[in-house]
Amino acid sequence: xxxxxxxxxxxxxxxxxxxxxxxxxxxxxxxxxxxxxxxxxxxxxxxxxxxxxxxxxxxxxxxxxxxxxxxxxxxxxxxxxxxxxxxxxxxxxxxxxxxxxxxxxxxxxxxxxxxxxxxxxxxxxxxxxxxxxxxxxxxxxxxxxxxxxxxxxxxxxxxxxxxxxxxxxxxxxxxxxxxxxxxxxxxxxxxxxxxxxxxxxxxxxxxxxxxxxxxxxxxxxxxxxxxxxxxxxxxxxxxxxxxxxxxxxxxxxxxxxxxx
Amino acid sequence: xxxxxxxxxxxxxxxxxxxxxxxxxxxxxxxxxxxxxxxxxxxxxxxxxxxxxxxxxxxxxxxxxxxxxxxxxxxxxxxxxxxxxxxxxxxxxxxxxxxxxxxxxxxxxxxxxxxxxxxxxxxxxxxxxxxxxxxxxxxxxxxxxxxxxxxxxxxxxxxxxxxxxxxxxxxxxxxxxxxxxxxxxxxxxxxxxxxxxxxxxxxxxxxxxxxxxxxxxxxxxxxxxxxxxxxxxxxxxxxxxxxxxxxxxxxxxxxxxxxxxxxxxxxxxxxxxxxxxxxxxxxxxxxxxxxxxxxxxxxxxxxxxxxxxxxxxxxxxxxxxxxxxxxxxxxxxxxxxxxxxxxxxxxxxxxxxxxxxxxxxxxxxxxxxxxxxxxxx
Numbered sequence: 001x002x003x004x005x006x007x008x009x010x011x012x013x014x015x016x017x018x019x020x021x022x023x024x025x026x027x028x029x030x031x032x033x034x035x036x037x038x039x040x041x042x043x044x045x046x047x048x049x050x051x052x053x054x055x056x057x058x059x060x061x062x063x064x065x066x067x068x069x070x071x072x073x074x075x076x077x078x079x080x081x082x083x084x085x086x087x088x089x090x091x092x093x094x095x096x097x098x099x100x101x102x103x104x105x106x107x108x109x110x111x112x113x114x115x116x117x118x119x120x121x122x123x124x125x126x127x128x129x130x131x132x133x134x135x136x137x138x139x140x141x142x143x144x145x146x147x148x149x150x151x152x153x154x155x156x157x158x159x160x161x162x163x164x165x166x167x168x169x170x171x172x173x174x175x176x177x178x179x180x181x182x183x184x185x186x187x188x189x190x191x192x193x194x195x196x197x198x199x200x201x202x203x204x205x206x207x208x209x210x211x212x213x214x215x216x217x218x219x220x221x222x223x224x225x226x227x228x229x230x231x232x233x234x235x236x237x238x239x240x241x242x243x244x245x246x247x248x249x250x251x252x253x254x255x256x257x258x259x260x
Numbered sequence: 261x262x263x264x265x266x267x268x269x270x271x272x273x274x275x276x277x278x279x280x281x282x283x284x285x286x287x288x289x290x291x292x293x294x295x296x297x298x299x300x301x302x303x304x305x306x307x308x309x310x311x312x313x314x315x316x317x318x319x320x321x322x323x324x325x326x327x328x329x330x331x332x333x334x335x336x337x338x339x340x341x342x343x344x345x346x347x348x349x350x351x352x353x354x355x356x357x358x359x360x361x362x363x364x365x366x367x368x369x370x371x372x373x374x375x376x377x378x379x380x381x382x383x384x385x386x387x388x389x390x391x392x393x394x395x396x397x398x399x400x401x402x403x404x405x406x407x408x409x410x411x412x413x414x415x416x417x418x419x420x421x422x423x424x425x426x427x428x429x430x431x432x433x434x435x436x437x438x439x440x441x442x443x444x445x446x447x448x449x450x451x452x453x454x455x456x457x458x459x460x461x462x463x464x465x466x467x468x469x470x471x472x473x474x475x476x477x478x479x480x481x482x483x484x485x486x487x488x489x490x491x492x493x494x495x496x497x498x499x500x501x502x503x504x505x506x507x508x509x510x511x512x513x514x515x516x517x518x519x520x521x522x523x524x525x526x527x528x529x530x531x532x533x534x535x536x537x538x539x540x541x542x543x544x545x546x547x548x549x550x551x552x553x554x555x556x557x558x559x560x561x562x563x564x565x566x567x568x569x570x571x572x573x574x575x576x577x578x579x580x581x582x583x584x585x586x587x588x589x590x591x592x593x594x595x596x597x598x599x600x601x602x603x604x605x606x607x608x609x610x611x612x613x614x615x616x617x618x619x620x621x622x623x624x625x626x627x628x629x630x631x632x633x634x635x636x637x
Contacts, residue, residue, distance in 0.1 A: 104604030121289045149601020168320035199353035
C-alpha cells in the first residue's frame with residue numbers, strides 16, 4: 001500500500017496557496033498553504049473552532065476568501081469557466097457534518113440525485129448501483145425507501161457517504177465522518193474509507209477528531225492552528241513534535257489508550 | 261484516459277470468452293450498459309464462460325457492477341461464468357460488488373381508481389381529525405392561559421411584546437396602505453353607479469356600513485392570516501424539525517405555554533388594533549375619492565357619515581376581530597406543531613395554515629352575520 005502511494009503521481013490534487021478567510025474582523029485562516037497528494041488519505045485536525053470546516057468549505061467554494069488561490073485537479077477555481085468548474089465538481093464528493101441529505105427525498109432518490117443530473121443511464125442500472133453503494137457503506141437494501149427523518153444518526157452518515165460516492169469521485173471531502181458513530185461503526189467506517197481509497201484510487205480529505213481514524217486510516221496528518229498549518233506529516237512526525245497542542249493531543253490520556 | 265470501453269467475443273473452443281477493454285467508469289455508463297445488455301444474449305449453450313478483464317484500464321463501481329451483472333446473467337445451470345485476469349487493485353472492488361443482492365424495486369406509486377377513492381375517503385375522514393385538532397389546541401391554550409392567571413410570574417411578557425411588534429407594529433404600513441386603496445375603490449365604484457340615480461351622497465352610507473361592519477375586519481384578518489399565520493407555522497415547524505420543541509419539553513417547559521400562548525395573545529391583541537386602523541384608513545381613502553372624484557366635500561361627507569352609521573356598526577366589526585385572531589392563531593400553531601421531518605412537509609403545513617386560516621375566518625364571519633342579524637344589530 002505504502003509503495004502504491006509513492007508510485008502515485010506526485011502532483012498535488014489540491015493545492016492551496018496563501019488563503020485568507022475573514023468573518024467581519026475575525027481572521028479565521030491567515031495565509032494558509034496546503035497540498036493534498038493524489039491517492040492519499042489526509043487527516044485534518046486542530047482545536048475546535050480553529051477553522052477546519054471553514055477551510056473545507058473554502059476549498060469547495062462555499063465560503064468566500066479574501067486572498068490566495070486554490071487549485072483542484074490542476075484547475076484554478078477562481079479563474080475557471082463554469083464548465084470547467086462543473087467538471088471539477090463532478091469529480092469530487094462531499095460528506096457534510098450533519099449529512100445534509102435532502103429531507104423530502106428517500107434514501108434511494110438521494111443517492112440517485114447526482115446520477116440523474118450527470119449520467120444518462122437506465123433506472124435499472126441506477127437502482128442496482130444504489131444497492132451496491134448501500135451494501136458498500138454497510139446498510140441493508142430495505143433502507144432505500146426510507147426518508148432521512150426515519151434514519152438514525154449513524155445511518156444518515158452512511159447514506160451521506162453513499163451519496164458522496166454516488167458518481168465514483170476521485171476526491172472526497174469528509175467532515176467529521178465518524179463523529180456520532182459507535183466505536184465499532186467508526187472502525188468499520190475507517191476500514192471502508194481505506195478499502196474505497198485502495199480500490200477506487202480515491203483521494204480523501206478528512207476532517208476528524210477521532211484518534212482511531214488518524215492511526216488506522218490516515219496516510220498523512222495536517223494540523224491547523226492560528227489560521228495556519230502548524231504541522232504536516234506522518235503520525236510518527238506528529239508524536240515527535242514538540243508543539244504544545246500536538247503534545248497534548250497525541251500524548252494525552254485518550255491517545256495513550258488508543259496506542260495501547 | 262485509455263480510450264473507449266469495448267467488450268469483444270474471442271474464440272475459445274466450444275466455450276464462450278468475452279474480453280473487456282478500455283475505461284469502465286461512470287462517464288461511459290450508458291455505452292457500457294448497452295454493451296452488457298447485448299452480451300447477455302449470448303448466454304446458454306456453452307460449456308465454459310470466461311470474462312477476461314485483464315485489459316481494463318480503469319474500473320469503478322459502475323464498471324465493476326456491470327461486469328458482475330454480466331457474470332450473473334451468463335451463469336445458467338451448472339455452468340458458472342468466471343471472471344479472469346482481475347488485477348489485485350480491483351479485486352476488492354469486485355468482491356464488494358459481488359455481495360450485492362439485486363432485488364427488483366417495487367413501484368408503489370401506480371395510480372389506480374381504488375387508490376384515488378381511498379385518498380378521497382382518507383381526506384374526508386381527515387376533516388374530523390382537523391376539527392378535533394383545533395379544539396384540542398384551543399383547550400390546551402385556554403388551560404395554559406388559566407395556569408398563567410394563577411401563576412402570573414410564568415407569563416412571558418418579553419416574548420409577547422416581541423410578537424406584538426412582529427404582527428402588529430410592523431404590519432401597520434402594509435395594512436393601512438391596502439385598506440386605504442380598498443376604501444378608494446369602493447367609493448369610486450359607488451359614486452360611478454349611484455350617480456345615474458342622482459344618489460351620489462348614499463355612497464357615504466355604503467362606505468361607512470361596509471367598511472366598519474365587514475370589509476375592514478375581514479380584509480385585515482385575511483392579510484394577517486397570510487402574513488403572521490404563515491410565519492407562526494414556519495417558526496414552530498422548523499423548531500419541531502430541529503427537535504427544539506422536544507428539548508423544551510425535556511427541560512420541563514410546556515411548549516404551549518412558552519411558544520403558543522405568547523403568539524396567540526399577541527395576535528388577539530393585534531387584530532382589533534389593526535382592524536381599527538384599517539377601517540380608519542379605508543374611510544379616509546373613501547372620503548378622499550368622494551371629495552376629489554365625486555365632489556362631496558369633507559364637511560358634507562362627515563355630516564352624512566354621522567347620520568348613516570351608529571356605534572353599533574363599529575362594535576359589530578371590532579368584536580369579530582379577536583375571535584378571528586384566535587382562529588388564525590390556533591390553526592397556525594396546530595399546523596406548525598404537525599410538521600414532520602422534511603422540508604416538503606414544512607411547505608405543505610405552511611400552505612395549509614394560510615388556506616385553513618382564511619377559510620375559517622370567512623366561516624366565522626358568516627356565523628357572526630347570522631348572529632348579529634338575529635339579535636337585530
